[in-house]
Amino acid sequence: MKKSTLMATVLLGVGMLSTEGFAAGDGGEAIFKAKCASCHPAGGNIIKPTATLKGIKDPKKIITQLRKGGGGMPAFDTKAISDANAKLLADYIMKTFKK
Numbered sequence: 001m002k003k004s005t006l007m008a009t010v011l012l013g014v015g016m017l018s019t020e021g022f023a024a025g026d027g028g029e030a031i032f033k034a035k036c037a038s039c040h041p042a043g044g045n046i047i048k049p050t051a052t053l054k055g056i057k058d059p060k061k062i063i064t065q066l067r068k069g070g071g072g073m074p075a076f077d078t079k080a081i082s083d084a085n086a087k088l089l090a091d092y093i094m095k096t097f098k099k
């Protein structure tokens with residue numbers, strides 16, 4: 001993929017995701033659908049097919065990645081996803097996308 005295309009995708013992603021698209025207490029699945037599923041449908045990865053969410057062993061890896069972003073993924077700060085919600089989200093990903 002061209003760099004410019006990648007940037008456009010990232011900017012689009014950030015723009016679409018800048019408002020909290022879920023209600024407090026909705027749980028990991030709702031957060032995943034609102035914030036992550038556009039690029040990671042069913043735990044895959046439409047931008048970088050090798051970087052899936054399947055079989056991740058440590059929830060800290062998920063939280064670190066979502067806070068720092070990079071490599072085509074936007075960063076999500078605590079305004080986009082609170083620490084409590086990041087934990088719910090990581091738990092959901094770990095138990096849903098095992099393989």
Ligand code: HEC
Binds near residue numbers: 048
């Ligand atoms: C705009 C598209 C996009 C969105 C939205 C997105 N990601 Fe990603 N994600 C990526 C890309 C691209 C990579 C690969 C980054 C790399 O390899 O440097 C990635 C990598 C990851 C990885 C590392 C996977 C691995 O095995 O290396 C995790 C974990 C992850 N994303 C979690 C999330 C979570 C959680 C969310 C929602 C809060 C999310 N992503 C939203 C595009 C996205």
